[in-house]
Amino acid sequence: MAALATFNNGRSGSGRVGGSGIGGYLVRRAMPHLPPWLGVGGVGIAGSGAHLMWADSVGAGVGLTLSAVALTGATWWAGRETSPQRRLHSAITVAAGSSWFAGAALAGPLAGILPDTFLMGGAVLALSWNVRMALRTSDGPVAGSADKSLLEKVGLAKAKIGRTEVEPNRVTASLALEAGEQTNDDVARALVRIASALDLPQSAVRYQADPDSARRGELVIVPKDMLTEPQEWEGPSNVGGSIMDPLVIGRYDDGSPLQIWLPGDPAAGRNAQHFLIAGGTGSGKGDTALNVQTEILSRRDVIMWLSDPKSFQDFRPLLPAYDWAVEGGSGTEAMVAALQHVIPARTGWLGKHSYRQWTPQAAEQQTDPTHSCRPDGACGCEGMPYMVAWMEEAANTLRNLGDDAFTGIAQEARSAGCSLIVSLQRPSYDQMSTSTRASLPSVIALGCDPRDEGFSLPEAVINAGAHPGAWGNRRPGYCYVVAGGIDPDRYAAPGRTQQFTQAATAVMEMLAQWAVRNGATADPITAWAAKAIVGRAYTGRQAEETESADMQHDHDGEEELVDGEQLDAEDAAIDPDAELPAAAEGDDAPLFGQPTGHKPSPDEARQLFARALDEFEQQGQMVVGPKDFMDWCDANGYSRPWVSARLKDAAMEGRLEPTNQTGRWRIVPVLAAA
Numbered sequence: 001m002a003a004l005a006t007f008n009n010g011r012s013g014s015g016r017v018g019g020s021g022i023g024g025y026l027v028r029r030a031m032p033h034l035p036p037w038l039g040v041g042g043v044g045i046a047g048s049g050a051h052l053m054w055a056d057s058v059g060a061g062v063g064l065t066l067s068a069v070a071l072t073g074a075t076w077w078a079g080r081e082t083s084p085q086r087r088l089h090s091a092i093t094v095a096a097g098s099s100w101f102a103g104a105a106l107a108g109p110l111a112g113i114l115p116d117t118f119l120m121g122g123a124v125l126a127l128s129w130n131v132r133m134a135l136r137t138s139d140g141p142v143a144g145s146a147d148k149s150l151l152e153k154v155g156l157a158k159a160k161i162g163r164t165e166v167e168p169n170r171v172t173a174s175l176a177l178e179a180g181e182q183t184n185d186d187v188a189r190a191l192v193r194i195a196s197a198l199d200l201p202q203s204a205v206r207y208q209a210d211p212d213s214a215r216r217g218e219l220v221i222v223p224k225d226m227l228t229e230p231q232e233w234e235g236p237s238n239v240g241g242s243i244m245d246p247l248v249i250g251r252y253d254d255g256s257p258l259q260i261w262l263p264g265d266p267a268a269g270r271n272a273q274h275f276l277i278a279g280g281t282g283s284g285k286g287d288t289a290l291n292v293q294t295e296i297l298s299r300r301d302v303i304m305w306l307s308d309p310k311s312f313q314d315f316r317p318l319l320p321a322y323d324w325a326v327e328g329g330s331g332t333e334a335m336v337a338a339l340q341h342v343i344p345a346r347t348g349w350l351g352k353h354s355y356r357q358w359t360p361q362a363a364e365q366q367t368d369p370t371h372s373c374r375p376d377g378a379c380g381c382e383g384m385p386y387m388v389a390w391m392e393e394a395a396n397t398l399r400n401l402g403d404d405a406f407t408g409i410a411q412e413a414r415s416a417g418c419s420l421i422v423s424l425q426r427p428s429y430d431q432m433s434t435s436t437r438a439s440l441p442s443v444i445a446l447g448c449d450p451r452d453e454g455f456s457l458p459e460a461v462i463n464a465g466a467h468p469g470a471w472g473n474r475r476p477g478y479c480y481v482v483a484g485g486i487d488p489d490r491y492a493a494p495g496r497t498q499q500f501t502q503a504a505t506a507v508m509e510m511l512a513q514w515a516v517r518n519g520a521t522a523d524p525i526t527a528w529a530a531k532a533i534v535g536r537a538y539t540g541r542q543a544e545e546t547e548s549a550d551m552q553h554d555h556d557g558e559e560e561l562v563d564g565e566q567l568d569a570e571d572a573a574i575d576p577d578a579e580l581p582a583a584a585e586g587d588d589a590p591l592f593g594q595p596t597g598h599k600p601s602p603d604e605a606r607q608l609f610a611r612a613l614d615e616f617e618q619q620g621q622m623v624v625g626p627k628d629f630m631d632w633c634d635a636n637g638y639s640r641p642w643v644s645a646r647l648k649d650a651a652m653e654g655r656l657e658p659t660n661q662t663g664r665w666r667i668v669p670v671l672a673a674a
């Protein structure tokens with residue numbers, strides 16, 4: 001029994017609790033929806049009461065009508081910070097309520113359509129607010145509070161989010177920070193936390209500081225990375241176009257084209273640009289270079305010189321298209337020496353033809369009297385194509401050249417219609433000095449070590465959210481491009497270059513053949529200046545010439561046997577002051593064209609040395625030093641100090657010119673020396 005009683009008590013108890021629970025639950029759920037209904041009721045009662053006071057008053061009629069208009073206007077004004085829908089909804093509610101109130105006060109709540117409008121209109125308005133609230137609660141917190149809690153989470157609680165633009169894969173919100181409390185730098189520091197709070201990659205969140213304010217800017221969020229699918233290169237974007245037109249090398253994360261410009265354009269307020277291509281191993285530098293080079297070589301009014309210590313590993317299909325291509329070592333030394341001479345020659349020609357900067361018109365035959373080197377009308381001179389000098393893996397070359405020399409070249413090249421493009425295997429200051437880096441302000445920054453970001457990109461762009469260090473070599477081809485011609489808002493937006501697959505090789509070969517037939521060849525001024533410095537080492541690509549890539553390579557391969565870099569290690573072990581034993585009296589080492597066993601007289605020895613220089617020149621090796629004479633010394637029985645002394649003599653005689661590198665001499669071509 002006791003058990004039953006307990007059971008009954010329990011049941012009845014639980015039934016009671018359940019009943020009051022459901023009632024309480026319904027009341028709790030209904031409570032938030034009551035205010036609109038209470039409001040409708042309140043307007044009804046107030047309208048009826050007001051009628052007792054102002055039933056026949058004309059003044060009250062005017063006053064009440066004006067009050068209704070003023071109240072609606074005030075509601076509209078007060079709602080300017082909220083969403084447009086909420087603002088409109090509130091204004092309609094206030095307009096309807098205040099109009100009904102005015103009508104009821106003057107004519108009576110039961111006059112005409114007033115009771116019907118009260119019952120139907122009041123119910124509809126109250127319900128519309130209930131629906132709004134229900135939708136809001138089921139959607140979670142409102143946008144405003146979500147922004148607030150997000151900003152609170154990342155330490156920017158007092159920041160205000162203003163105008164917000166929502167596009168398919170991009171949200172742009174203007175941000176205003178607390179005056180005197182926070183700055184744009186605080187947002188820059190918070191970007192990675194915003195990305196974390198939103199569970200997005202670091203590069204998806206960027207901040208564009210307003211250049212006119214230290215506490216305003218635009219927060220840009222690109223939630224979906226549109227670049228994950230590699231885009232294959234299918235061919236150049238503008239075959240036969242001018243180098244003045246943009247070079248398209250990939251796309252940005254919003255799908256727009258990733259493009260760069262090389263020549264200056266006074267109309268766009270842009271000078272000719274030199275580029276640094278910086279990226280760690282495996283970051284996609286090779287394919288990026290191919291993107292840029294195929295664009296350049298497919299334009300009608302540009303020639304390109306390439307120095308590539310990697311034996312044209314990436315660029316072989318394009319070899320016929322270059323005006324001049326050399327491998328590392330003495331080939332590069334000769335190219336740099338030629339460049340130093342070619343630049344002032346080009347500037348001189350442009351000046352004489354009244355070009356302040358290179359323009360596509362300068363590449364055409366000069367038929368315009370305003371661009372003439374003659375006082376009496378058009379000169380008809382052959383045009384001068386734009387020039388690009390590309391130094392692949394350039395750290396050693398630039399170090400040997402020295403900061404001052406490079407800075408000088410970079411500065412002068414701009415007015416010579418010439419862009420330098422330099423790529424670095426490791427983007428860091430131990431590869432390139434600060435002042436050389438400063439001479440290359442335009443950059444394509446690919447993935448790198450996080451510690452090298454500051455080398456690749458300006459601080460302001462890193463602060464805006466650019467982080468190539470976050471990619472390393474995991475995102476090949478991803479890059480930030482900072483250069484003239486690009487909207488600075490885009491500097492911190494990631495792009496991706498196109499990928500060169502096996503299928504691209506055939507297209508590149510076709511492109512090279514197109515360039516051989518239709519591309520520009522060097523103008524007489526550039527060709528002459530290069531030949532004056534390096535003689536036969538510069539051949540230039542003649543129109544219709546189809547020297548095969550293999551021939552070119554074999555030739556360069558021979559050079560490589562005698563040039564510097566490969567011999568460096570051996571050379572280090574040699575004491576330059578030690579006499580070679582073979583120089584002794586009676587030595588029978590073979591001599592060039594001399595019977596063995598004959599000790600040459602000093603005059604004969606000098607002739608022998610002069611012949612050796614001629615041979616280097618004929619082979620196209622125009623920069624030499626004692627180490628290049630190692631085999632020759634061995635074969636002829638002379639020591640390095642003897643060779644050093646002869647090199648200095650030859651310099652005195654004008655046959656050699658010193659270079660920027662100690663112990664390296666440039667052979668002055670015979671024609672130029674004569």
Ligand SMILES: Nc1ncnc2c1ncn2[C@@H]1O[C@H](COP(=O)(O)OP(=O)(O)OP(=O)(O)O)[C@@H](O)[C@H]1O
Nearest residue numbers: 230280281282283284285286287476477497498499
């Ligand atoms: N834009 C791109 N999209 C997709 N994949 C790419 C892209 N660029 C390069 N890759 C791929 O990434 C890999 C590395 O590229 P690449 O050899 O060009 O890098 P790198 O920076 O030149 O490296 P290294 O300095 O070692 O030569 C290759 O497999 C290449 O196909």
